[in-house]
Structure formats: structure tokens, C-alpha cells
Amino acid sequence: MSESSHDALVGGQFGSQAEAYFESTVHAQSPDLDALVGLMKGQSDARVLDLGCGGGHVTYNVAPLVREVVAYDLAPEMLAVVVRAAAERGLNNVATRQGTVERLPFDDHSFDAVLSRFSAHHWRDIDAGLREAARVLKTNGMIAIVDTVAPGIALIDTYFQAIELLRDCSHVRNYTRAEWDAALTRAGLLPGRVSPFRLRLDFGSWIKRMNTPRLQVEAIRALQNNVSVVAPQYFATEPDGSYCIDVALLVASKRI
Numbered sequence: 001m002s003e004s005s006h007d008a009l010v011g012g013q014f015g016s017q018a019e020a021y022f023e024s025t026v027h028a029q030s031p032d033l034d035a036l037v038g039l040m041k042g043q044s045d046a047r048v049l050d051l052g053c054g055g056g057h058v059t060y061n062v063a064p065l066v067r068e069v070v071a072y073d074l075a076p077e078m079l080a081v082v083v084r085a086a087a088e089r090g091l092n093n094v095a096t097r098q099g100t101v102e103r104l105p106f107d108d109h110s111f112d113a114v115l116s117r118f119s120a121h122h123w124r125d126i127d128a129g130l131r132e133a134a135r136v137l138k139t140n141g142m143i144a145i146v147d148t149v150a151p152g153i154a155l156i157d158t159y160f161q162a163i164e165l166l167r168d169c170s171h172v173r174n175y176t177r178a179e180w181d182a183a184l185t186r187a188g189l190l191p192g193r194v195s196p197f198r199l200r201l202d203f204g205s206w207i208k209r210m211n212t213p214r215l216q217v218e219a220i221r222a223l224q225n226n227v228s229v230v231a232p233q234y235f236a237t238e239p240d241g242s243y244c245i246d247v248a249l250l251v252a253s254k255r256i
Contacts, residue, residue: 052119
């Protein structure tokens with residue numbers, strides 16, 4: 001798939017569901033979000049980039065703590081939601097920019113922190129995205145990423161990527177911890193502490209949020225019911241298809 005067609009796919013998938021992501025409980029309220037926001041306490045002069053901002057939940061929670069937040073996303077519909085919601089909350093220090101993570105329209109060393117939550121598994125080129133994040137980050141600045149983490153077990157990993165792709169065709173990959181450490185290092189970043197979380201996904205809300213076609217929903221349920229039992233057991237899969245995912249907050253700093 002070409003660069004432009006993947007970008008169009010991501011933009012179309014998420015642009016049409018902007019309101020659903022804004023209203024999503026799992027995106028608006030969860031311990032991983034609290035932990036990510038907690039990293040910005042005491043940094044009132046910081047300029048922050050919310051990379052792949054989606055419905056804007058990182059932006060809304062971080063903005064009261066810092067000087068400025070730039071919410072950045074591929075889908076203009078997502079950014080329209082952020083503009084509206086920020087205004088409703090009286091957050092006057094929020095700006096928005098539209099584009100891809102592989103080509104950020106910002107100067108070198110222009111942010112004190114780059115934050116990203118549940119976006120990276122959609123990036124067409126994880127290495128390019130992280131290199132750009134490192135480029136716009138000030139020396140000794142912080143990058144903090146929250147994303148789903150894949151298990152390092154081939155059978156379970158294959159199953160996990162399959163149901164993710166069936167649910168959302170813009171999915172690229174959920175990376176393992178080892179893959180994350182390697183990617184951050186390649187980008188010239190120094191991996192730091194990692195905080196693990198386990199989140200439950202309600203199946204009905206999960207597929208509705210992405211407007212997954214019925215045929216693909218049936219395929220997901222068929223996999224859940226017919227794959228080797230170790231995979232659905234790993235994810236604590238429930239009779240209705242709801243399941244739990246591993247999530248990690250990964251913190252890294254820019255090398256001098």
C-alpha cells in the first residue's frame with residue numbers, strides 16, 4: 001500500500017468516527033491516561049505536542065498544567081472536535097495542526113515534551129514517526145507514549161494482530177516491549193521507565209467505535225471461538241467477546 005493510500009485510510013476511518021472517540025469512556029478515563037498526565041505536573045512553562053491526538057483527551061487533561069499544547073492529527077474531523085471541546089472547557093492555550101507523524105510541520109527543538117496515546121499502532125512508519133518526534137523535541141526533553149503492547153509469543157501475537165486488523169483496517173501493528181525499546185533507540189532516544197496497565201475492552205463498544213462491518217465482526221468472533229485456547233485465555237476473553245489488553249506507558253528522553 002502506498003503512503004498516500006494508507007494516510008487516506010487512516011484519515012477516513014478516524015475522521016468519520018471523531019465523535020465516537022471523543023465520547024469513548026476507555027479513552028477519556030483510564031489509569032494510563034492519569035499516569036501520562038501526571039508526568040507533566042510541575043512543568044507549567046512547557047510546550048507540549050499531543051501526537052496523534054484523536055479525540056483530544058491527552059490535550060484536555062494536560063493543557064491546564066502547561067504553557068501550550070499543540071494537538072496534532074491526520075484527521076481534520078478529529079481536530080475540529082478538539083477545537084470545539086477546548087473552547088467549551090475554556091482552554092485558551094490549545095492549538096491544532098493537521099498532518100502525518102512522518103513529516104511534522106514544526107521546527108527542530110520546538111517542544112519540551114511529546115506525548116502520544118493509542119496512536120502509534122496506526123503509524124505507517126514507526127521509525128520515521130519517532131525520528132520526527134525526536135527532531136522536534138528539545139535536548140533532554142521527554143517523549144511519553146501510551147499504546148497497546150503485543151505479547152512476545154508468536155501464536156498469541158498473530159491472533160491479536162488479526163483481530164485488530166479485522167476490527168480496523170488502518171491498523172498497522174501492536175509492538176512488543178522489545179520492539180519498542182529498539183525503535184526508540186534507533187530514533188536516538190534513551191528508553192526510560194515503563195509502566196504496565198491492563199485495560200478491559202467492551203466488545204460492543206469496541207466495534208461500534210470503529211463502525212466495524214458485520215462480516216468482519218463475525219470473523220473476529222469466529223477467531224475468538226476457534227483459535228487455540230491459549231490466545232483467548234491470555235486476553236481473558238469473555239463469552240460476549242469483551243477482552244483485556246496489555247498497555248504500557250513508555251517514557252524516553254532525547255540524547256544530548
